[in-house]
Amino acid sequence: MVNIVFIFYLxxxxxxxxxxxxxxxxxxxxxxxxxxLNPLVTSLSAQxxxxxxxxxxxxxxxxxxxxxxxxxxxxxxxxxxxGTYLNWRFVAKRLRNYTFISGDSITLPEYFENRFRDxxxxxxxxxxxxxxxxxxxxxxxxxxxxAKLFNTVFGFNYTLALIVGVLVIISYTFxxxxxxxxxxxxxxxxxxxxxxxxxxxxxxxxxGQVDGLINTAYIDFQNIFTFSTGEPISFLIIFSWFAWGFGxxxxxxxxxxxxxxxxxxxxxxxxxxxxxxVVISLAAAVIVGIVGRVYLNTPLDEGASETIFMVxxxxxxxxxxxxxxxxxxxxxxxxxxxSQLLVTSSAITGDFYRTVYKKDASQKELLWVSRGAVILIAxxxxxxxxxENSSVFRLVSYAWAGFGSAFGPVILLSLxxxxxxxxxxxxxxxxGGITVVVWKNLSGGIFDLYEIVPGMILSLVVIVVCxxxxxxxxxxxxxxxxKVNKINLQN
Numbered sequence: 001m002v003n004i005v006f007i008f009y010l011x012x013x014x015x016x017x018x019x020x021x022x023x024x025x026x027x028x029x030x031x032x033x034x035x036x037l038n039p040l041v042t043s044l045s046a047q048x049x050x051x052x053x054x055x056x057x058x059x060x061x062x063x064x065x066x067x068x069x070x071x072x073x074x075x076x077x078x079x080x081x082x083g084t085y086l087n088w089r090f091v092a093k094r095l096r097n098y099t100f101i102s103g104d105s106i107t108l109p110e111y112f113e114n115r116f117r118d119x120x121x122x123x124x125x126x127x128x129x130x131x132x133x134x135x136x137x138x139x140x141x142x143x144x145x146x147a148k149l150f151n152t153v154f155g156f157n158y159t160l161a162l163i164v165g166v167l168v169i170i171s172y173t174f175x176x177x178x179x180x181x182x183x184x185x186x187x188x189x190x191x192x193x194x195x196x197x198x199x200x201x202x203x204x205x206x207x208g209q210v211d212g213l214i215n216t217a218y219i220d221f222q223n224i225f226t227f228s229t230g231e232p233i234s235f236l237i238i239f240s241w242f243a244w245g246f247g248x249x250x251x252x253x254x255x256x257x258x259x260x261x262x263x264x265x266x267x268x269x270x271x272x273x274x275x276x277x278v279v280i281s282l283a284a285a286v287i288v289g290i291v292g293r294v295y296l297n298t299p300l301d302e303g304a305s306e307t308i309f310m311v312x313x314x315x316x317x318x319x320x321x322x323x324x325x326x327x328x329x330x331x332x333x334x335x336x337x338x339s340q341l342l343v344t345s346s347a348i349t350g351d352f353y354r355t356v357y358k359k360d361a362s363q364k365e366l367l368w369v370s371r372g373a374v375i376l377i378a379x380x381x382x383x384x385x386x387x388e389n390s391s392v393f394r395l396v397s398y399a400w401a402g403f404g405s406a407f408g409p410v411i412l413l414s415l416x417x418x419x420x421x422x423x424x425x426x427x428x429x430x431x432g433g434i435t436v437v438v439w440k441n442l443s444g445g446i447f448d449l450y451e452i453v454p455g456m457i458l459s460l461v462v463i464v465v466c467x468x469x470x471x472x473x474x475x476x477x478x479x480x481x482x483k484v485n486k487i488n489l490q491n
Contacts, residue, residue: 063289
């Protein structure tokens with residue numbers, strides 16, 4: 001019965017892709033939905049694509065694993081909630097206005113090129129390369145999560161489960177493009193919210209262990225600043241967990257929703273919806289992990305901690321309901337992987353193919369190149385995901401840091417600092433990306449600090465220093481900046 005529910009769910013996603021297939025007539029339609037998203041779809045699709053399988057696998061798994069894991073999960077969730085708000089509050093409206101005014105840019109690399117009038121194309125190509133690099137790891141994390149899900153539900157071996165998951169995600173992304181991805185993400189976001197809230201409530205009701213949850217949570221929160229050994233947790237480690245929230249400023253798949261919203265005036269209601277979803281879902285995900293420790297008599301193996309949500313659902317609910325709730329994991333995975341594939345394909349098509357290879361390509365040609373790129377990137381990410389021992393949480397953390405460091409400071413300063421120059425943007429982007437890669441491969445001492453912290457700091461410093469040493473931006477660039485500022489104040 002669980003299998004049947006899954007099959008119906010997958011068919012529904014494919015139907016959405018087919019529905020939007022004929023509505024895509026240009027690359028703008030396929031990549032950004034011709035800027036026609038309403039606030040509800042914008043907010044829920046942005047947050048669903050943000051959280052991925054991490055919300056129902058990685059975060060509950062962290063909270064379940066141990067007291068230390070719960071502490072890390074809480075600080076991380078707190079940072080993400082604050083980061084979500086700051087991103088919606090200070091980036092969304094400005095980015096929507098700036099990308100439209102600056103050459104009607106439909107991708108981040110195109111925005112960078114237009115914003116700084118970079119005729120060399122170097123800024124666009126470097127940023128597109130970084131999108132390809134880090135999204136391969138990010139998309140691979142989604143495929144790993146999908147394979148674990150199909151392995152648990154259908155009993156497929158890992159490789160077969162991986163292939164099935166990849167094919168499903170490719171199908172409707174290939175067909176429907178941005179609008180199909182956004183609308184499916186909205187429904188998937190609602191399903192994720194219901195599943196993560198209902199499951200711990202039913203688990204506690206079935207076990208009659210509300211007191212046990214309260215006691216466990218009380219003990220955990222008493223140790224919010226200490227390891228289970230009693231040793232104090234250093235400020236650097238806590239800041240490292242909290243710093244996940246800073247990564248929001250540079251996530252292309254989330255920023256694409258800001259660029260696609262119908263009007264800058266609709267950002268505020270979208271922000272309210274997004275924050276309600278985020279706060280409830282993050283809190284519930286941490287509670288799932290704590291409830292799992294109270295509910296299960298036989299603890300899960302260390303490597304299986306990320307399956308705690310699946311274990312609870314399978315044990316607590318009848319087959320039909322379990323199928324629906326487990327579909328939420330698939331929803332979480334698909335809602336992120338499809339967005340990542342789409343952003344990556346836009347980088348290949350608009351920022352490599354059209355920029356370097358064929359500048360006069362027709363819209364129809366670009367549309368099909370984008371679809372082909374979806375398949376190509378999915379295949380490469382699938383190969384990276386072949387290791388069934390890969391941790392969803394670790395893969396996501398690496399890609400998240402990469403985007404946060406390479407793009408976050410560039411986005412923020414490009415929106416708020418008139419004096420920023422093309423060279424500052426270029427070298428800051430490179431510095432942030434390289435720092436993450438290098439720092440990730442070092443260990444011990446301060447190198448245990450999450451790589452997004454040194455990556456963003458160094459990127460900010462490089463941008464400011466290079467911009468101040470450079471000559472001032474042209475009058476044209478400064479006037480455009482003032483124009484966007486004026487519109488932001490009016491909205």
